[in-house]
Amino acid sequence: MNQNLLWIEKLKFNEQGLIPAIAQDYRDGTVLMMAWMNYESIKKTLSTGEAHYWSRSRSQLWHKGATSGHIQKVKELFYDCDGDTILLKVDQIGDIACHTGARSCFFNAVQIYPQSNFLNSYSCSKRGQ
C-alpha cells in the first residue's frame, strides 16, 4: 500500500464502512454541510483534490457538484483525535453547498431556553393541555 494512505487504516468506519465528514468554508469558517465518506471516496478526494462522498440514499460514490457545478475544492483535510470524523476545509464553488440552494445546510435555527425560561414555557405548555 502507498505509505501516504496508511492514515486511512487508523480511521474508525462505522458498520456500514462510513465515516462522517464535515465540510467547512476555508475562507470564513462557515460549516457548510455534513456528509459521509467511505474508503473509496476518501481516496478519490485525495487524488482529485475535490470532495467525494458516499451517497447513502443512492448507495453510490458522489462527486459533490458533478451535476450542479457546486464542487468543493479541498484545501485542507483533517481527522479527529479518535479517528472517527473527518474535517474538510474547502473552497465551495458557487458559494452554494446545500441542495436547497442555500450556502450552508445549517439554516434552521432553534431557540435555546436556558434555566427558568425553558421550565416556564414547559409548565405553560403542560397547563395548556
Added chain:
Amino acid sequence: MNQNLLWIEKLKFNEQGLIPAIAQDYRDGTVLMMAWMNYESIKKTLSTGEAHYWSRSRSQLWHKGATSGHIQKVKELFYDCDGDTILLKVDQIGDIACHTGARSCFFNAVQIYPQSNFLNSYSCSKRGQ
C-alpha cells in the same frame, strides 16, 4: 408536548437513536469536535444552555466538561436541511474541547495529492514493493 420542542420530532435519529452534533467556536468558527446526541441530551442542552451529548463508549448522558470544567455554553443551535445533523455554536470554556488537551479534536492534518502528484507517489510506492 411543549410546542417549542416539536422541531426535535423532525430530526432523523439513526438506528441507535443518535444524531451527530458538530461543536463550533462561536467567536472564530473553529470546528472543535463532533459528538452524538440523543433526544434526552438535546433537551438537556436546550434547558441548561450547556452542551450535553450521548457518550457511546459509556452509554450514558455526557455533560461535556462536567469533570474537566471545559463546558460548552451554547450560543446558537441549528439543524441541517434534511434533519440529520446538529450544529452548536459554543463558547468553549477554557478554550479546550479535546480530551487530549488540544483546543480542537481536529489536529491531524493529511496531505492532499491532487492529480499527477498522487499518481506519481502511488506509482513510486508500487514500484518499491
